[in-house]
Amino acid sequence: MREFGYDRAYDVAGAVALLGADPDARFLGGGTNLVDLMKSGVERPTRLVDVRELPLDTIEQDEDGGLRIGATVTNSELAAHPEIRRRYPALTQAVLAGASGQLRNMATVGGNLLQRPRCGYFTDVTKACNKRVPGSGCPAIEGEHHNHAVLGASAHCVAVHPSDMGVALAAFDAVVRFETADGPGRLPLGDFYLPVGDTPHRETALPPGALITGVTLPPAPVAAHSRYRKVRERASYAFAIGSVAAALDVRDGMVREARLALGAVASRPWRAHAAERVLTGAPADAATFAAAADAELAAARPLPGNGYKVTLLRNLVVAVLSELAEESAR
Structure with missing residues (x-):
């Protein structure tokens, strides 16, 4: 594994500033995906900015009756929250289906949304992959692709997004909140992920250096x-x-x-x-x-x-x- 620096952030502005000072740094939440990718050499950050101590770990009712879910809320906390279970049961079911209890205790809401694909060609640095090395090709198209995309793919990538939680959030019109050096922003989940097109290495519409601060679920009586x-x-x-x-x-x-x-x-x-x-x-x-x-x-x-x-x-x-x-x- 490549050597890297480590900082722990205690406020949102400080976390954003730390990442802004080093474009090769990465935010670290639960690390259940990022650390694995670092071990395999797919991710090679120069610095990790630990955001687990940020005050983003609550689930609260929004002013319009929806719910605001902090980015560092763990998957276990999300699945067990009484208002999530009562008002958005499919979200609880999706989270519980997504991983073992040990992983749910570590994984965070923000990190879950930013999971990288589990395509074997992506995670094997000895293979070509347009997500890792743009323009190198997508061997999955002619190779092993039994669990790959059937909708919205392109000639440049056929990998699928692995999140279970994200599927339920998509059904309920979730909005992703984030913070940048220029201030806060919001992206509907439908706009958060970019189409594959010919730039599969660009997965989300987050501005460079942005930190996800939470997800808002608008009120949706049908979701009950x-x-x-x-x-x-x-x-x-x-x-x-x-x-x-x-x-x-x-x-x-x-x-x-x-x-x-x-x-x-x-x-x-x-x-x-x-x-x-x-x-x-x-x-x-x-x-x-x-x-x-x-x-x-x-x-x-x-x-x-x-x-x-x-x-x-x-x-x-x-x-x-x-x-x-x-x-x-x-």
């Missing part, structure tokens, strides 16, 4: 009736091969409001807007749910080894929405 379902290749903790965060408001057999996001299908948590348009105002039945899934997955462009994901996600969407509709009818 929500679910997260994850499919993985083994029963113990593993990254998804497909996941769904869904919320449904059904009245008199008709869908009044729907929220839907997909995971492990794209370089970012995928908000299923096409499916939501089909669902809204339609009968809450299996035919509608299948039509909604088909509308979203019509844009899928699977590779030879991951076409199974299209069928898997279609079945998963129908199953989760059907369960939510049945619960509403009771």
